[in-house]
Amino acid sequence: MPPVSPYRRTRPAASNFEDLLRPQVEYLYRLAWRFTGSVADAEDLVQDVLLKLYPRTQELLEIERLRPWLTRVLYRQFVDSVRKQARSPIVALVTGAEGEDNPLDALPAMKDGPEEHAERSGWRRLILAALEQLNSEQRAVVTMHDVEGYSLEELETILETPLGTLKSRLHRARQRLRVLLPMEPFSAGERVKG
Amino acid sequence: MECRDFALQLDDWLDRRLDSVRQKSVQEHLERCPSCRRQHEHAVAVQRAVRELSPPAAHPGFVDQALLRATRPAAGSAHPARRAVLGAALAATLVLGVGLGVFLAMQPAPVQAVALTLERPETVRLMFNSAKPLKGATLSLALPANVELVGYGDQRELSWQTDLREGANLLELPLIARGATKGELVAHLSHGGSGKTFRLKIEIDNAGRSDM
Numbered sequence: 001m002p003p004v005s006p007y008r009r010t011r012p013a014a015s016n017f018e019d020l021l022r023p024q025v026e027y028l029y030r031l032a033w034r035f036t037g038s039v040a041d042a043e044d045l046v047q048d049v050l051l052k053l054y055p056r057t058q059e060l061l062e063i064e065r066l067r068p069w070l071t072r073v074l075y076r077q078f079v080d081s082v083r084k085q086a087r088s089p090i091v092a093l094v095t096g097a098e099g100e101d102n103p104l105d106a107l108p109a110m111k112d113g114p115e116e117h118a119e120r121s122g123w124r125r126l127i128l129a130a131l132e133q134l135n136s137e138q139r140a141v142v143t144m145h146d147v148e149g150y151s152l153e154e155l156e157t158i159l160e161t162p163l164g165t166l167k168s169r170l171h172r173a174r175q176r177l178r179v180l181l182p183m184e185p186f187s188a189g190e191r192v193k194g
Numbered sequence: 195m196e197c198r199d200f201a202l203q204l205d206d207w208l209d210r211r212l213d214s215v216r217q218k219s220v221q222e223h224l225e226r227c228p229s230c231r232r233q234h235e236h237a238v239a240v241q242r243a244v245r246e247l248s249p250p251a252a253h254p255g256f257v258d259q260a261l262l263r264a265t266r267p268a269a270g271s272a273h274p275a276r277r278a279v280l281g282a283a284l285a286a287t288l289v290l291g292v293g294l295g296v297f298l299a300m301q302p303a304p305v306q307a308v309a310l311t312l313e314r315p316e317t318v319r320l321m322f323n324s325a326k327p328l329k330g331a332t333l334s335l336a337l338p339a340n341v342e343l344v345g346y347g348d349q350r351e352l353s354w355q356t357d358l359r360e361g362a363n364l365l366e367l368p369l370i371a372r373g374a375t376k377g378e379l380v381a382h383l384s385h386g387g388s389g390k391t392f393r394l395k396i397e398i399d400n401a402g403r404s405d406m
Contacts, residue, residue, distance in 0.1 A: 018261050025257045033249040038359075040327045043252055043260070050264035084355065127243050147245050152209070171205050174237070181240050
């Protein structure tokens with residue numbers, strides 16, 4: 001167990017909580033956005049996690065590696081919210097005001113023209129649309145492994161999921177992304193001229 | 195190594211999880227097989243594209259507000275500030291919605307009645323246009339006699355907690371008529387103390403029934 005500062009222990013819980021969590025909130029938001037694909041949903045997810053954690057401030061003070069622990073809490077909260085949504089008959093057709101949140105925007109994006117920034121924007125939308133096609137578990141494992149760099153062994157602990165299951169989830173997710181994201185332009189950067 | 199074996203080992207190769215023998219074997223195969231090389235390049239490029247996708251910024255002040263909400267003594271209920279804002283937005287939308295038709299639109303609009311055929315499942319779609327995201331809205335349904343929501347047996351009253359996104363939200367109701375009815379389907383949407391009730395007339399088309 002790491003040494004715990006007596007100074008911290010005597011401070012108000014809100015101060016301790018803020019000291020611990022403030023450096024993590026942007027990370028949690030980034031992760032939440034990759035899970036949900038929406039700014040509003042990501043903010044809500046992070047808010048839900050913070051609300052849950054505040055009463056556990058004392059416990060947080062004693063956690064050695066806070067970030068992986070928070071990642072697990074966020075992931076569980078995300079899975080819970082997905083399950084609640086799945087029980088609802090409401091199907092979202094069009095998402096928030098930011099076009100990039102909407103996978104349907106991928107089609108108009110193809111008409112953006114040759115300008116590099118427009119192409120980048122079009123590709124971004126294509127990638128978002130492809131990620132949208134993954135189920136929540138696939139999306140989470142791709143985010144945590146391929147983007148955030150957690151090893152599968154670390155994820156085995158964080159997600160409390162067997163290694164074999166994680167490998168197969170990751171494999172299926174990547175396969176799906178490769179099918180959804182065409183060879184052009186995603187392989188262009190790897191080419192050698194001539 | 196065959197191309198088929200390469201495809202099976204591609205992910206382990208990308209993750210550097212192969213032992214030195216298999217690693218060498220993959221490397222040699224890549225050097226002599228242009229097709230697998232392209233496949234590998236594509237896989238690397240897709241992985242990089244996903245990794246480089248940067249999230250849009252959260253709303254200004256989000257970090258401060260989120261921490262403040264979490265540490266407030268009265269923060270027992272989720273998103274107090276946001277809920278209050280959304281509640282107000284819904285109330286305003288409801289008022290405007292009546293006059294301007296921005297809150298609810300039927301699809302196909304403006305039909306307010308739907309015909310079902312006896313014993314034949316049919317999906318009725320209602321489109322809810324919400325001016326703002328509404329988190330934790332409650333949707334209640336009351337079905338007329340002899341009409342069932344597929345999968346819910348003879349339950350006449352159903353309720354869900356749901357989040358409405360900004361813009362169009364589709365409610366799909368697979369309905370089946372079990373007998374004659376002249377009733378209405380009543381959908382009630384509520385959020386933050388405000389609510390609105392929508393009524394849809396259900397008519398039964400007997401064409402599917404041979405004895406009628």
